[in-house]
Amino acid sequence: MAINFxxxxxxxxxxxPAVSCEGYDLSNLLSNDPLHREKGFLAEGFIKPPVSIFVxxxxxxxxxxxxxxTEVGRQKSDGLELYVKTGSAAEKGESSHSSQGHGGESIVRIGSCRLKNESGLMLRKYTYRTEPIVPSNFLVKNFNSSSRFAVQNASSLEIKxxxxxxxxxxxxKRxxxxxxxxxxxxxEVRKMISDLWNRANSIVDRQPPDIKQADKKLKEEDSKPTSVENENSVPDEFLDPITCEIMAIPMTLPSGKVIDLSTLEKFNDVESTWGRAPCDPFTGISFTKTRFAIPDSALKSRIDQFLVENGHLKQFKGVGRTVGHANLNHSILIGKTSEVELAKKHLSDSSIPSLGISAFKTHNSSSVFKDGISHSQSTSRDHGKESLSGKNENCDSENLNDQNRTNVKRKSCEQAVDTSKKMKTSSFLSLKDHEDMLEDTLDSAIGSVLSGLPSFLKSSAQPSVSKDRDSERHACKECNSVSCLFSLPCEHLLCRSCxxxxxxxxxxxxxxITCKLSFNSGDVKRFHNI
Amino acid sequence: MSSTAPSQRRLQKELMSFLKEPPPGVTVDSDLTGQDLSVWIVHMDGAPGTLYEGEKFQLQFKFGSKYPFDSPEVTFIGGNIPVHPHVYSNGHICLSILTEDWSPALSVQSVCLSIVSMLSSCKEKRRPPDNSFYVKTCNKNPKKTKWWYHDDSV
Known part of the structure; x- marks a missing residue:
């Protein structure tokens, strides 16, 4: 029976004699703790080879x-020499702690190697009967023939x-x-050593089941609250550290902690009752212009993904989900109307021929924009369909494998379908609204722009314009026309023809005609209906 | 166990973490608290090497529906109420984190730790100077009292 010495x-x-790096002590090489053994030995950074290790x-x-x-991480020793210190038979066996000095001892080199791509060295006895298992990627060598007797009677091994x-x-490493x-x-010595080895081995043998049992116990402990609360499956980062609920709008605080917006608002409400300014609940440092809570959108998307995937579970039914669609549409609308207004300004400032063209351009761009919307709408719908069908396919394939799981999955799919339907309809509605609103604003904007054009567009512009209250206010006092207005010094308006x-x-x-105030033709100014 | 009140989930988590790593010398009476999470009974041993060594105290935590935004109501109960300049004979504790300095980031563990350290740093066992007057006139709920935190050293 072989023993690992x-x-x-x-x-x-x-x-x-070499100093070892912290955490990578020599004792790791002897340790029975798998954690320590995994680390191995590393010399301190300033140590240069040769380094000798005596066992x-x-x-x-x-x-x-x-x-x-010989590899610890990316550190690798590639040149090794092994020596054995040996002594004559009777000396050590009887009195193990009395060293006899140099008299009977000699040091013999048992092997050396130069490693290239190999991750380790194996030195063995040429005559060893049972072939030891060689780890993969190892260089295998025999002991030097001259050391044959030395390895039979080694008191210590030196690795240089x-x-x-x-x-x-x-x-x-090991x-x-x-x-x-x-x-x-x-x-006696031989018996003692083999007893020690057997005991150690039995400990090693016993350890795995112990660990397993401990693991089981831990798992049981973990699973107990799960069965009660079904809450532990939620990653901790999704939970608000103050209320322990899933966050709807995670906000990163100046302290680095993430809490829900509602929690922060509640907290600041309470703080205000004590007469204190809004602050970080963890540090108590009040917010300033440069130090405030910001939304964590990455975490938010992860939470949303988690909720979509696990939305079928009971405990997630009451969880609030905030979707910021309305605001988004609004901002787009604002952006577009402001663009139209810009175009309007541009139009009213420029001369007539270019007017027509740029007006045409705005019209075109608006239609393009509409197209864009309908396109995105359709693509999003297609996308939804695709993902849905994909999910259904998943279901089918699962069905073949495991019925129970499929049922769960199908439920989840149905849930997902429901939720996505809801989401789709809501987004569709909002898109429709958005489109209508956009059309309205575009129409009115274009109408008001076109109203500034000379009479050849008058007939087409007038009907739409007459609806517009703003342009009604800015109309000719005589004929009520809104095209090509001029303002008198009394700030009343007249059209060009009048x-x-x-x-x-x-x-x-x-x-x-309204205030009977006389004026000179030089005082009349062109009126721009902006 | 369905979590109805918003504080339930938080209390459950706190109880679990309290049972896992309780502050030294402090144990929660899980039999009593298991039934109703809004009232906890906590057993506290006087820290060794202090005036309260060898004594045993009982703390009662009452959590309102606004917890953790509102502080819990913490009083000493039972036969042995520590004689301490900040603890009244009816069990009320004059500790700022229990009222205006409360933060939702605090927990039962941190409150227990604060009380242990408050007791441990005591140099002379005596009741608060206005004890007899306060005990006669005070509200049952210590949070209703307008405390004057006159001593920062203990």
Whole structure:
């Protein structure tokens, strides 16, 4: 039975003159804690090879093979030399702690290697009967023939790292030294070592089920509240840390914590009853122009996704979902109307021929815009259909596999269909509204723009314009026409044709018909209906 | 257990985390609190090395529907009410975080810890100076009292 002597259970000791990096101590190589063992050994950053590591055995050991893993993360030792310290038979077996000095001891090199792409080295006895399992990507070598007797009676093993790959830090992930207590050891020592090893192994064997049981217990504990509350499945980041509810509008506070907008508002309401300004509930530092809560849209989208996926579950039925559609449409509308207004300004300022063209352009762009809307509408509808059909397909495929799961899934699909239907109709409605509103505003805007055009457009412009209250106010006082208005010094309006008529009738003293105030033709100004 | 009041979910979470990692010397009476989450009974041991070493106290937490935006009503109950300059003989505690300095970011754990530290930092066991007058005239609910926090050192 082979024993791994690189293990603290069999009283092996390890030491090195080199300083090790924090957390990557030499003791990791002997440790039984898988966490520590995973880390391995790393020398401190300033240590350059060669670095020697000594593994001292409790008794003389007949080594059968040695395994050395040389990569820790990206640190790799690629040049290794292994030595064995040996002593004559009788010395150590009887009195294990009395070192006999140099008299009977000698150091023998048992092997060396230069690793290229291999991740470790395996040195073995040429005559070893049962072939040990070689880890993948290992360089396999036999012990030096001259060291044949030394490895049968080793009191300590030295691993010398004489080179590292890419001048990284000397590193050793793991060492395994397999063998048996040497024949030169007394029976008691051999028995003790094998007992220790057996006990250690039984501990190791026992550990996994223990861990599993512990895991189970933990899981049971976790699942208990889940069955009661069905709430633990919600990721903690989706929950408001103050109310422990799923957030509808997550806001990132200056302190970095995320809470729901409603919580923040409630909190600030309470704070105001104490006469305090709105502040971060976690730090109590009040908000300023540069220090305030901002919405966490990324988290919001993750929460929404989670809710859409799990919306069929009971506990999510009451969860509020805020969708900011109305505002979005509004902002687009505003944006567009302002554009129209700009165009209007532009039109009224420019001369007649270009007027027609740019008016035409606005009209065109508006129709394009409408097209865009209907297009996006249809695409969004198609998209919805696609995703729905995709979900249905999912359902079908699942159906073949697992009926129970399918039922759940189908339910979820139906829910999803329902919700998406709702969403679709609502968005459709809002789109329709939006379109109508847009049409109205565009019509009125274009109408008012066209009203400024000369008489050849008058007939077409008038009907639409007459509806417009604003332009009714700005109409000719004589003929009530709204096209091509001029303002008198008394701020009353006359259209061009009436003005021309007047000026041809009375050359010198023209009078406003409303206030009877006389004026000169030089005082008349063009009136822009903006 | 359906969560009707908005504070229920928060209280449930707090109870779970309290049971998981209670402050030193503090235990929650889970039998009593399990039935009604709005009233908690918390057992508190006097911290070793302080004037209250070896004593046992009981705290009662009452949570209103506005919790956690509104502070819980915390009083000492039972036979042994600590003799402390900020604790009245009827169990009311003069502690700013229980009224105006309350923050929803605080929890039962942090309140317990504050009370333990308040007791631990005491140097002389005595009742508040206005104890007899206060106990005669005060409201049952300590939150109705307009406290004057005159001592920041304890």
């Amino acid at each position: 690189c293990c603290s259970h069999v009283k092996t000791k390890i030491h090195s 001292d055995f409790f008794c003389y050991v007949n080594i059968s093979h040695v395994l050395v893993w 790292i004489y080179s590292t790959a890419n001048s990284t830090v000397p590193a050793l 060492i395994e030294i397999w063998g048996n207590p040497s024949h030169s050891c007394s029976k 003005l021309v008529k007047k000026s041809s009738e009375k050359n010198e003293h023209m009078k406003c």
